[in-house]
Amino acid sequence: METLAGLHAAFIRAAREYPDSTAVVEPGEGSVTYRELANLSDRVRDRLHASGVRPGDRVGLYLHKSIDTVATIYGILKLGAAYVPVDPGAPSARNAYILDNCAVKLAVVERRFADRLRAELDAIGAAPALWLVDDPGGGHALRRALDHADADVAAPVAANATAAAEDLAYILYTSGSTGKPKGVMLSHENAISFVDWCSEVFAPQSRDRFSSHAPFHFDLSILDIHVPLKHGATLVLVNEDIGKDPVRLAPLIAEERITCWYSAPSILSLLAQFGNLTRHDYSALRLVLFAGEVFPVKHLRTLTTLLPRPKYFNLYGPTETNVCTFYEVPLPIPQERSVPFPIGKVCSHLLARVVEADGRDVPRGEEGELCIAGRGVMQGYWSLADQTARAFYQDGSGSSWYKTGDIVVEATDGNYTYLGRRDRMVKRRGYRVELGEIEAGLYRHASIKEAAVIAVPDEEAGVRIKAFLSCREAKHPSVIALKRFCSENLPLYMIPDQFTWCEALPKTSTDKVDYQRLKEMA
Amino acid sequence: MTDDIKTVIKDVILKEFLPGEDPSELTDTTPLITGGILDSIATLKLVMFIEERYGISLQAHEVDAEHLDTISQIAQLIRSKKS
Numbered sequence: 361m362e363t364l365a366g367l368h369a370a371f372i373r374a375a376r377e378y379p380d381s382t383a384v385v386e387p388g389e390g391s392v393t394y395r396e397l398a399n400l401s402d403r404v405r406d407r408l409h410a411s412g413v414r415p416g417d418r419v420g421l422y423l424h425k426s427i428d429t430v431a432t433i434y435g436i437l438k439l440g441a442a443y444v445p446v447d448p449g450a451p452s453a454r455n456a457y458i459l460d461n462c463a464v465k466l467a468v469v470e471r472r473f474a475d476r477l478r479a480e481l482d483a484i485g486a487a488p489a490l491w492l493v494d495d496p497g498g499g500h501a502l503r504r505a506l507d508h509a510d511a512d513v514a515a516p517v518a519a520n521a522t523a524a525a526e527d528l529a530y531i532l533y534t535s536g537s538t539g540k541p542k543g544v545m546l547s548h549e550n551a552i553s554f555v556d557w558c559s560e561v562f563a564p565q566s567r568d569r570f571s572s573h574a575p576f577h578f579d580l581s582i583l584d585i586h587v588p589l590k591h592g593a594t595l596v597l598v599n600e601d602i603g604k605d606p607v608r609l610a611p612l613i614a615e616e617r618i619t620c621w622y623s624a625p626s627i628l629s630l631l632a633q634f635g636n637l638t639r640h641d642y643s644a645l646r647l648v649l650f651a652g653e654v655f656p657v658k659h660l661r662t663l664t665t666l667l668p669r670p671k672y673f674n675l676y677g678p679t680e681t682n683v684c685t686f687y688e689v690p691l692p693i694p695q696e697r698s699v700p701f702p703i704g705k706v707c708s709h710l711l712a713r714v715v716e717a718d719g720r721d722v723p724r725g726e727e728g729e730l731c732i733a734g735r736g737v738m739q740g741y742w743s744l745a746d747q748t749a750r751a752f753y754q755d756g757s758g759s760s761w762y763k764t765g766d767i768v769v770e771a772t773d774g775n776y777t778y779l780g781r782r783d784r785m786v787k788r789r790g791y792r793v794e795l796g797e798i799e800a801g802l803y804r805h806a807s808i809k810e811a812a813v814i815a816v817p818d819e820e821a822g823v824r825i826k827a828f829l830s831c832r833e834a835k836h837p838s839v840i841a842l843k844r845f846c847s848e849n850l851p852l853y854m855i856p857d858q859f860t861w862c863e864a865l866p867k868t869s870t871d872k873v874d875y876q877r878l879k880e881m882a
Numbered sequence: 883m884t885d886d887i888k889t890v891i892k893d894v895i896l897k898e899f900l901p902g903e904d905p906s907e908l909t910d911t912t913p914l915i916t917g918g919i920l921d922s923i924a925t926l927k928l929v930m931f932i933e934e935r936y937g938i939s940l941q942a943h944e945v946d947a948e949h950l951d952t953i954s955q956i957a958q959l960i961r962s963k964k965s
Contacts, residue, residue: 601946604922608942626923634926821923838907839900840919847918855918858901 366523367551368437370590372398378566378592385569386427386597387612390498394592397431400499402517403506404435409518410509411489413465415440418531420459420467420488422477424448425576425597428496430585432468433576440521441465442528444543445577448473449600450851454541456480458533462543462742464488470496525549531742532579534679534792535854537784539800543742544679551582553709553735554682558587560708561686562620562647566592569616569644573598573623578790579679580651583622603627610635617644621670624790625655626822632663642667651675651683652790653822654700654778661693668692676703676778679792680738680751680762684710685776702775703768710734713761714770719753727779730768731761738762786815786823791853798825801850805842807832810865812873813856816882826882827856828865836861887936887957894931895953899924910954915947925950932956938963 364372375383375398385391392400413419419436421443423429436443444462446455448470456477459467466489469477474492481487494501509515523529529548533541558564570588572595574580588595596616602608603623610631613621628650631637648663648670655674664672668691677684687704706712713721714728722728731753737760740748752760765783768776784795795813802811810830815823829836837845839859846855866877888910896905899919914920920928928950929940938960950956 605926605942605945630923630926634930839903840907840912840917843900843918844913847916852918852921855921860902 364520364522365525366437366440366521366527366548367529367555367586368434368520368523370552370555370586371434372438372520374590374592381566381592382594383589384427384430384595384597385616386498387599387602387616389426390500392427392431392499394589396499397427397434397589400427400431400502400506401434401438403515404432404502405438405520406515406518407491407506407509408435408439408441408466410513410515411466411491413439413441415521416527417441417465418444418462418528420464420469421445421576422448422455422459422467422469422473423493423496424470425572425599426496426501427499427597428493428502429576430595430597431499431502433585437523437529438520439518440523440527442530444531444533445575445581446533447575447577447851451849452476452480453483453849454851456484456486458541458543459488460484460486461533461540462531466491468493470494523548526739528739530582532577532679535785535794535797537794537796539797539803541797542744542747545739545742546682547739550682550736550738551586554582555586555590557683557707557709557736558583559590562587562649564588564591564593564620568593568619570595570620571598571613571616571618571622572596573603573621573627574790575600579682580622580624580790582682583649588620604630606630606633606635610637611640613645614640614642619644620647620649621645622649622651624652625650625660626653626789628663629656629659632659632666637663637666643669645670647671647673649673649675651677653787656819656822657693657698657700658819660689660701661695661697664689664691664693674701674703676776677732678764678766681710681732681736681764683707684712684732684736684764687775700778702771702777704776705774706732706776707736710736712776714768714776715753715761719755724770724772727767727769729782730764730766730776732764733759733761786825788815788821788823788825789853791851793825793854795825798827798850798854798856801846801854802827802829802842804849805837805845807837810873812865812875812878814875814878814882816879821857824858825854825856826858826860826878828860828862828878828881830862830864887960888953890935891928891932891953891956894928895919898927908953910957911952913951914953915951920950928956932960936960936964 375394379395383397531543536542572584672689674687675683866874
């Protein structure tokens with residue numbers, strides 16, 4: 361029997377061991393067994409190979425979450441290429457930029473996005489091959505597209521690739537401070553070391569049913585997809601519409617007998633408040649994992665009171681490392697507690713240290729920047745050598761440490777507590793948002809002379825984003841017009857909550873925007 | 883009655899989701915969801931307000947841009963539920 365290495369190898373092994381078990385459920389659309397998913401992903405591998413994709417290439421994914429998308433991911437990995445998922449809800453111009461930036465050889469695209477994407481790609485002089493799939497769901501659209509392609513010339517069987525540790529498995533784009541998203545390059549070793557850590561801590565079983573709540577362009581999806589499908593467990597896809605509606609989501613978690621739930625805290629807060637959780641049976645649920653932003657204790661207490669049985673884990677980590685610290689929330693949560701829980705201790709496949717600006721370790725109990733080394737840490741940002749160099753520092757022994765930008769303090773028990781950022785990045789609905797990217801988006805508006813954006817903490821929403829603007833003309837655009845403009849140029853989670861017009865933005869003595877003054881004005 | 887409903891909905895949207903906006907900019911046909919004014923959480927809050935205020939219940943499939951994208955559509959939906 362062939363010995364394979366790579367993120368896909370564990371799925372291939374599981375498909376041999378559990379061929380008739382259900383691999384993926386897409387509520388309302390259908391399900392596939394491990395054998396069916398393996399066969400479908402083999403066909404994708406062969407078709408991509410016949411289309412000229414080779415190991416080491418990048419392949420874009422512009423599809424909503426579906427069985428078709430999961431099969432395509434494994435098809436890409438089996439060929440030894442890296443997948444690059446984009447947000448189907450984001451403006452086409454942003455997605456075209458991403459696909460061009462990492463020079464995908466081919467992109468698998470939902471047909472309804474194709475015309476706008478082609479226009480945007482033309483506008484920037486890019487021409488990757490596009491493979492169009494009609495309305496994905498249940499794996500049916502992908503099968504039809506493959507059948508259609510095979511009807512002309514059947515794709516010859518291509519071998520499953522053995523990936524080297526440093527080969528790229530996927531690239532995830534996150535918000536960039538200069539106004540353009542940046543591609544975080546994750547290798548097979550990065551992904552496998554994380555998946556193996558999850559196996560160690562969460563002990564998945566073939567009878568488990570994992571939720572897939574996060575979109576596939578978000579790093580939470582790595583656990584969702586690759587952990588259950590390593591262990592013969594079932595992955596239950598939660599579509600984008602239901603995923604943000606607590607009234608429909610609450611019964612779905614119960615009916616699908618989810619055993620391991622993973623999402624950003626914002627949807628768990630909504631479930632606790634509006635999900636009518638007492639009406640449903642959650643006896644199957646054994647793990648609730650959350651990551652991506654701070655979970656307000658008030659809502660976490662409500663949730664754990666309504667559902668006291670599962671274990672709750674706070675997972676922390678940027679896309680560059682995936683989860684790097686974890687903390688099991690002790691229950692019950694006392695009424696008097698109001699400060700958020702720690703982000704916890706470092707995961708076993710990684711190393712952590714807390715340093716001052718000059719790179720020296722701070723004594724335990726003092727605040728500093730959390731830095732991470734080890735097998736889970738990214739290789740760098742795609743074609744951004746300077747930003748990659750700035751993201752790391754080398755210690756005396758030559759080891760490379762990723763600087764998270766997060767300020768933490770280590771308690772005597774080894775748990776880290778998150779205190780804040782050292783730059784202008786905030787978390788909103790679990791997404792990283794560089795305030796500079798919003799400003800760059802606003803500057804594209806012809807009437808805007810100056811733009812500055814700040815984030816203000818908010819108990820309900822986590823943070824509220826406020827934009828301060830000055831105008832080139834006497835009459836400034838309406839808030840409605842600005843929101844519409846933003847929705848055409850930025851992902852929805854980056855649209856400011858509030859716009860304030862000024863004659864001119866306040867400046868410091870060195871003529872820079874005075875953000876401190878803006879915070880006082882907010 | 884429709885005009886009353888429209889006024890109520892308009893006031894709520896201006897107060898909650900468009901602070902600082904000139905009320906005359908928000909018309910019955912301004913796109914709310916597709917225009918980036920109401921995100922998913924804002925839509926949910928508006929639906930909860932509507933259900934409480936008018937004693938009606940919106941079905942899950944009605945909570946989307948097809949049914950709630952303008953003040954006119956919202957008023958029509960409320961009216962059809964109340965009649």
